[in-house]
Amino acid sequence: GQQLNQSPQSMFIQEGEDVSMNCTSSSIFNTWLWYKQDPGEGPVLLIALYKAGELTSNGRLTAQFGITRKDSFLNISASIPSDVGIYFCAGRRNTGGFKTIFGAGTRLFVKA
Amino acid sequence: EAGVTQFPSHSVIEKGQTVTLRCDPISGHDNLYWYRRVMGKEIKFLLHFVKESKQDESGMPNNRFLAERTGGTYSTLKVQPAELEDSGVYFCASSQDSGRVFDEQFFGPGTRLTVL
Numbered sequence: 041g042q043q044l045n046q047s048p049q050s051m052f053i054q055e056g057e058d059v060s061m062n063c064t065s066s067s068i069f070n071t072w073l074w075y076k077q078d079p080g081e082g083p084v085l086l087i088a089l090y091k092a093g094e095l096t097s098n099g100r101l102t103a104q105f106g107i108t109r110k111d112s113f114l115n116i117s118a119s120i121p122s123d124v125g126i127y128f129c130a131g132r133r134n135t136g137g138f139k140t141i142f143g144a145g146t147r148l149f150v151k152a
Numbered sequence: 153e154a155g156v157t158q159f160p161s162h163s164v165i166e167k168g169q170t171v172t173l174r175c176d177p178i179s180g181h182d183n184l185y186w187y188r189r190v191m192g193k194e195i196k197f198l199l200h201f202v203k204e205s206k207q208d209e210s211g212m213p214n215n216r217f218l219a220e221r222t223g224g225t226y227s228t229l230k231v232q233p234a235e236l237e238d239s240g241v242y243f244c245a246s247s248q249d250s251g252r253v254f255d256e257q258f259f260g261p262g263t264r265l266t267v268l
Binding site: 043044046071075080081082083084085088090128130139140141142143144145 | 156185187192193194195196197200208210211243245254256257259260261262
């Protein structure tokens with residue numbers, strides 16, 4: 041079935057460091073999404089990407105929609121303790137009822 | 153405006169028992185989705201309601217799972233009888249209009265189900 045491969049599975053970084061995570065798929069997506077889940081809460085949308093090659097920023101976050109439409113990455117610059125959480129990539133096609141396919145998540149730990 | 157709410161937040165049941173999860177979407181949102189995350193794995197789509205109709209239930213694991221959305225407001229997801237592999241976090245999400253190019257889904261906090 042459809043699957044997104046998200047890596048790394050977890051990251052342990054020092055406050056102030058930059059971090060990068062990515063998602064790849066064997067299938068093409070029309071939209072790439074990045075979510076963050078804080079403990080005890082549901083995922084919250086961080087960035088949405090709509091076009092191949094698109095690079096979008098949201099504060100210290102930057103995400104790109106891969107040219108092949110089969111991958112995306114998320115960068116976080118100058119990490120802070122509240123960046124701790126699980127980051128999920130997700131892909132969506134414009135057909136099939138906008139079903140959203142999620143990756144397995146990257147768990148980020150930030151040491152102050 | 154209240155977000156998506158789910159009840160209960162946690163449920164621990166024994167194999168063979170029945171559990172019903174509830175989701176209250178954001179008021180006015182026609183679209184309601186159920187997802188499940190088994191520990192450490194991806195968040196998997198279960199089904200999608202548009203108002204009271206099931207638009208897509210291709211992700212439902214088997215016939216032990218029954219989702220309803222009577223009246224097109226809140227939704228319930230019943231698992232009967234529960235099996236060990238049903239353990240996980242069940243998320244509900246809602247969105248306003250799936251006919252747009254991008255229709256943001258807002259997630260609830262999830263129900264953590266443990267089947268012993």
